[in-house]
Amino acid sequence: MAKTTRRYYFAARNERTTHGYRINFVNIPQAEASGTTYEETVYYSYRVLAEFLAHLPKDEAALTAYTLNQMPDTEDSNVFYSLVSVTPDFDPHKMVTHFTLPQAPPAEIRRKASKLAQLVAHQSKVASL
Template identity: 75%
Template sequence: MAKTGRHYYFVARNEKTKTGYHISFPNIPNAEAVGTTYEETVYYSYRVLADFLSHLPKQEAEIRAYTLSDIPDTVSSNVFYSLVSVTPDFDPHKMETHFTLPQTPPADIRQKAAKLAGLVTPNDNLAL
């Protein structure tokens, strides 16, 4: 059985661009990463987030001020939001990205999941 513990959750804005990906954290000014592949960009974003968090005072209220907030209902076709789970030690190697899909009829879920899969999969023919 997996050991569970406290996690902080941060909203990440993921954008597929003409040259790769851009990930930013709307609640954290100037915390962003750019990369060619989605996996590379996620890795960089974890490092950026860990660096930012390591410079905060080690008080719960200071950290929670940057955690989960509103996620927009509508976004452009090349943008999606995710949640990044962070352990209290801010170790980027323990961070995980969680994709969110609203509770809707199964056909809608399949459509949204297919769109999400298309955004994180390299596709040179994507018209942006």
């Protein structure tokens, strides 16, 4: 049997802005990070999330109150949602972002994946917004 590690999942709203990126957590409005590149912003968001979680009471119910319960819809072409998985020790170096794509025919999945790849491209692309 494969070894499994307990993970908590948090929904993240990712936005490409004219100056870079902003990530905030859907169920944690005060946890927000911004940066010039997507990679930098993800790094900052992991640190912000870890700091927030470290200050919660040592209670499973307190933690799960902030985990994913729904994924919002968006019509904004510069916004996409992802899931951030967190281990019980809240170590930001073990956090992982998971991109979500709805079930669809292969051509539609490729189109959406391509759009997502363009949104997370380096800062040089942001100036073209």
